Amino acid sequence: MQPVSSRTNRSTGELQVLVFGPQAKLIGCDRLILSDVNFPVRVDELMPMLIHHYPDLSASIGVSRLAVNHEFAAADSLINAGDEVALVGLISGG
Amino acid sequence: MENASREANVRVRLTSGPIASATPFVLSDSETALAGAVVTFQGRVRNREVDENEMKPILGLEYEVYEPMTSQELHRLADQYARKHDVIAVDVEHSFGFVGNGECSFLLQVATSHRRSAITFVDEFIDAMKSHVPIWKVPRWSMPDSTA
Numbered sequence: 653m654q655p656v657s658s659r660t661n662r663s664t665g666e667l668q669v670l671v672f673g674p675q676a677k678l679i680g681c682d683r684l685i686l687s688d689v690n691f692p693v694r695v696d697e698l699m700p701m702l703i704h705h706y707p708d709l710s711a712s713i714g715v716s717r718l719a720v721n722h723e724f725a726a727a728d729s730l731i732n733a734g735d736e737v738a739l740v741g742l743i744s745g746g
Numbered sequence: 747m748e749n750a751s752r753e754a755n756v757r758v759r760l761t762s763g764p765i766a767s768a769t770p771f772v773l774s775d776s777e778t779a780l781a782g783a784v785v786t787f788q789g790r791v792r793n794r795e796v797d798e799n800e801m802k803p804i805l806g807l808e809y810e811v812y813e814p815m816t817s818q819e820l821h822r823l824a825d826q827y828a829r830k831h832d833v834i835a836v837d838v839e840h841s842f843g844f845v846g847n848g849e850c851s852f853l854l855q856v857a858t859s860h861r862r863s864a865i866t867f868v869d870e871f872i873d874a875m876k877s878h879v880p881i882w883k884v885p886r887w888s889m890p891d892s893t894a
Contacts, residue, residue: 673810673884677884743876743879745879745881746789746840
């Protein structure tokens with residue numbers, strides 16, 4: 653795992669989080685949308701926000717990780733406006 | 747004891763739908779000279795999946811990937827475990843899209859000097875893949891059994 657970003661561009665706006673597989677099926681769409689997010693936001697701050705806005709995901713989000721710009725992000729990584737964020741949970745290759 | 751830091755030849759592919767036939771596992775002359783063991787593993791779709799603690803029949807599985815991260819993670823893990831087990835060459839192929847039951851969704855081919863390291867590589871790589879690589883599957887359920 654690597655720090656995802658060292659930039660600290662401050663802004664407020666919408667954050668979309670891509671979601672796949674069983675989690676996408678559960679909520680009926682392929683992305684989670686959060687409004688009025690204060691960027692940069694830490695990964696470990698974002699997870700509770702996702703649970704708050706999408707309670708149907710609360711059971712599976714504890715076994716999920718966030719990917720930022722196609723790399724797994726550490727809990728203290730910063731997410732900036734414009735980053736591509738994906739929820740990686742309930743994976744099952746093979 | 748052999749040197750366990752060899753640079754392995756790692757190949758990764760994603761295939762739409764079932765993997766109908768194994769891509770030939772081509773080794774160079776120098777790789778062939780060292781490869782005393784070649785192990786091929788096929789992952790196939792079963793005809794049942796768990797739904798609410800009950801096994802139910804399925805038509806197949808819909809696989810979803812997240813590129814380029816899926817390929818990157820498959821390559822990273824293959825390279826990591828290849829170094830650990832002194833692998834000569836490894837070929838990883840995984841399906842995306844629909845794969846019907848009985849069909850192949852995952853093909854892993856690995857060449858090593860000795861059997862044990864190839865078998866251990868297969869086991870450890872698959873465990874790691876299931877934990878780390880963004881690949882999802884969603885069952886496509888069969889119609890309810892009319893005899894039930």
